[in-house]
Amino acid sequence: SARGLMVSTFHTLGLNILRKEHSHLGYRPGFSIFDAQDSLAVLRDLMGRDFAADSEHAEKCQWQISEWKNQLILPDQAMSIAEDEQQASAAKVYQRYVDALKAYNAVDFDDLILKPVLLFREHAEVLKKWQARIHYLLVDEYQDTNGCQYELVKQLVGIREALTVVGDDDQSVYSWRGARPENLVQLQKDFPRLKLIKLEQNYRSMGRILRAANELISHNPHIFDKKLWSAMGEGDPIRVIGCRDDEHESEKVVSELLYHKLKNQADFKDYAILYRSNHQSRPIERVLREHNVPYFLSGGTSFFSRVEVKDIMAYLRLLANQDDDNAFLRVINTPRRGIGASTLQALGNYASKRNTSMFGACFEMGLAEQLSEKAMHKLEHFTKWLIDIADRAKRGNLMEAIRDMIEEIDYRAWLEEVTGDPNQATRRMDNVEELLTWIARIIDNDTVEQSIGDIASRLTLMDILERQEDENQADAVHLMTLHAAKGLEFPHVFIIGMEEEILPHRTSIEEDGIEEERRLAYVGITRAQRSLVFTLANSRKRYGEKTECENPKSIQKNVKNVAKHIYLIFAVC
CATH class of the missing domain: 1.10.10.160 (Arc Repressor Mutant, subunit A)
Known part of the structure; x- marks a missing residue:
């Protein structure tokens, strides 16, 4: 069908x-x-x-x-x-x-x-x-x-x-x-013939959650008016927790989560902690680790998506397959070899006409007619060097050949050049060393001799499987930004940092973007199915120093009307 x-x-x-x-x-x-x-x-x-x-x-x-x-x-x-x-x-x-x-x-x-x-x-x-x-x-x-x-x-x-x-x-x-x-x-x-159909019944969230969402978003202008409703009952009251600072907020959120989980016999995967900006997750992560609570940080950088790892992987791919034009283009000027865009364009056009790879075209006599002697010399120097590395890897010690390659391109110096920061370059080089450790393990743990192509394929597969394992982890608390949460749903949701200059974000307040901040909070609220908790703090650490937070203007202590509370946060700025 x-x-x-x-x-x-x-x-x-x-x-x-x-x-x-x-x-x-x-x-x-x-x-x-x-x-x-x-x-x-x-x-x-x-x-x-x-x-x-x-x-x-x-x-x-x-x-x-x-x-x-x-x-x-x-x-x-x-x-x-x-x-x-x-x-x-x-x-x-x-x-x-x-x-x-x-x-x-x-x-x-x-x-x-x-x-x-x-x-x-x-x-x-x-x-x-x-x-x-x-x-x-x-x-x-x-x-x-x-x-x-x-x-x-x-x-x-x-x-x-x-x-x-x-x-x-x-x-x-x-x-x-x-x-x-x-x-x-x-x-x-x-398309004037299009028919408008409003989908107002919500099958995800309880009544209280939807009323809070409706109250919040009612202060925005609308293209189409609508009001969400649910036939699933009222649900638990929405809670607002005030905290001393971000450390206290993290401890409070985790303790509330653990108590709620125990009381309701829930799973960790039923909980999501949502925030406006990525930096807010750090104290939460620390407390979760201290309590041995498994968590999945959505949007975290995959090891294999790091620039330095992608660079070395591209070299390995090209060593294994000289027809890989994508890998060729990534490494040809990493580090810089003075091979400019016009040279690569001429090389690409020639390779296309000859129906060969860009790497293979470098060895054809006809290419010299399309390029200057200087450009031709640079291409020949690079391709001959790479073939020599591939030959050393095939005939000698594979691990030694890979290390020689990284040393001969002086990759550490390249990292220092592009980052402008020796410390950052060292951190990136540590990732390269981690990649080399993985390669060594593959070589040591396999009885069958491994080629560079085998290793590149294995590493790629490891990356795919690692991502799937992380994302499908059986039982872990979800940590993510409000943007990342869009389209998802969770039985129990905590939205942290509900205070001015965080949510709503300072930039949005200054640039008159409060309507989008309301929409962002609306998205967060409507991720919750059964329970919803907001937290705010009196002070937070920013750039290593503690600063007082501005609670939403006109907000009163011990606000019982959560919808009013949210309204004050987002409408009175």
Whole structure:
């Protein structure tokens, strides 16, 4: 019955389109997808030619370019709409960034939506093919779509208008990522035949929880008015716990959780502790560990997603498979070897015409006609060195060859250069040593001799299994930000740090973003199924010093009306 059904995220759909239609956009097969760290490295390299490419400035430009891509603003438009010096800097590097990605035969995360939209604009026959493939389109979480995603939906639906969307403007909490809840309003203009169906009965939460959520969000303007209700009963009273400081708050939350678990014979996995910002989890984690309470920190950085681990893994992949263009592109200038984007573009074009890998193309005589003698020498030096390492690994001691490789590229010095901080470089190098320890264990524990390819595959599988084990841990308390909690549900929820400048966040108060803070709290409240607890503190440690917290204006001690309490926190600022 599910035959012909396609279920995917916007970005997965975009990737599928690009994989099938890449030639129309001038990309070669096997194009790379650059993550945020890869993209930032490209920007730093480009910006370094014009001005000091400090990390913060490069990151701001990266964010601005991403914002423009999400709203379908191309490089030629960006310069004309730049409103300040920061935007002008981003606009200046935007086109060169696009060109550099093309030279690397790569796209970034935002391109997975932008490129299909541009493809469909420029190639009507390709659009018709995809419209014929997708007869009916259902889009969930529509309030989180950005301008580019909305355009993709319009293109795919076409004149047939076989479209269903599900959305809640009260749960739009990603404006900082380009989300536009007003897309729900735009739907009525672009698709006037759409019928509105309100889903107001809630099958997750008890009545008290829903009334608190309704009271809170009623102070925001609405695209569509609604009022959640439940037929599941009132449930436990919502509790508000005042604490001396963040340490006391952590101890109180954990003790309340343990008491509630014992009293109700619940599991640890039934509990979630939600917070506005990641730093709030640290004291909670410490107390949980002290009490031997298992927990899962959602959004934690995977070992294999760290830049330094990805670098060394890319070297291993390329040693094992010289046809891996993605690995080649990652390591060719890690560390810098003076091989620029124009050289890589010429190499990529030549490799594509010859139907070979970029690594293999470096050994063909015809390449010398496309490159300068200096560029050719640099490529030959790198590829011959890598083949020598691969030969040493095959004929001699594998572990010794890998260590030699890391030493010969002087990776520690590279880390010091890119971080600008010897201590941070040491921490990153420790992760490399941890990776080498894992490799040594694989070699020592297997009776069959392992090749570099075997090791790279084993490590990748270990990463996948480790993530699955963490995420599916049988019984552990969930710790996550309110943003990460969106779409999830838990029987019992604690929301900590319910005080001004934390929730609502200081930046949102200063930038008149209180409505989104209400929506964020609304999301947190409606994650709870049976019980809900709020905590706030009189003081917190910030940057190593204790500072007094501003309790919500007009709030009275021992507030019994929780809905009023929340209202005061978010409405009176």
